[in-house]
Amino acid sequence: MAGYRALSDVELYVLLQGTAQNPQRAMAQASSLRDWPARQLSALRNTYPAWEIDRERDPSGQECWTARLRRKLTIEMATAGVERAFRQPDAIALMTALAWQSHLIRRTDRRDPGKVAVTETGRGLARTAVLELWKLILSGEDD
Numbered sequence: 130m131a132g133y134r135a136l137s138d139v140e141l142y143v144l145l146q147g148t149a150q151n152p153q154r155a156m157a158q159a160s161s162l163r164d165w166p167a168r169q170l171s172a173l174r175n176t177y178p179a180w181e182i183d184r185e186r187d188p189s190g191q192e193c194w195t196a197r198l199r200r201k202l203t204i205e206m207a208t209a210g211v212e213r214a215f216r217q218p219d220a221i222a223l224m225t226a227l228a229w230q231s232h233l234i235r236r237t238d239r240r241d242p243g244k245v246a247v248t249e250t251g252r253g254l255a256r257t258a259v260l261e262l263w264k265l266i267l268s269g270e271d272d
Contacts, residue, residue, distance in 0.1 A: 169220040
């Protein structure tokens, strides 16, 4: 079966010694040792509490891992590249994306939102235009 590994001799011995009188308990313990995706999900949720993390199936039936930001996305976060939600094909790819997104959030949190440095270069003007566009999108105005 995909995603499962065989128990080592030591794990099997410990499992049998601890549950010799209770077969149901033995089955439950063996199952918990083998549910690797659930352990990965738990680790991701504990490591990245700012994100709502789940395993889902897409319309084609493929499993994917998703993350949704729990806090409001600010203009500064959006211009820095922070995404509200994203999906990845596996836990490792999701962890990598979450690490990068968390870095971007920390970087924008350190800045004073009222002090965005804008120079007269094309890049500075483009940043100003993007900020103004995001203000309109997030405020819901059509003007």
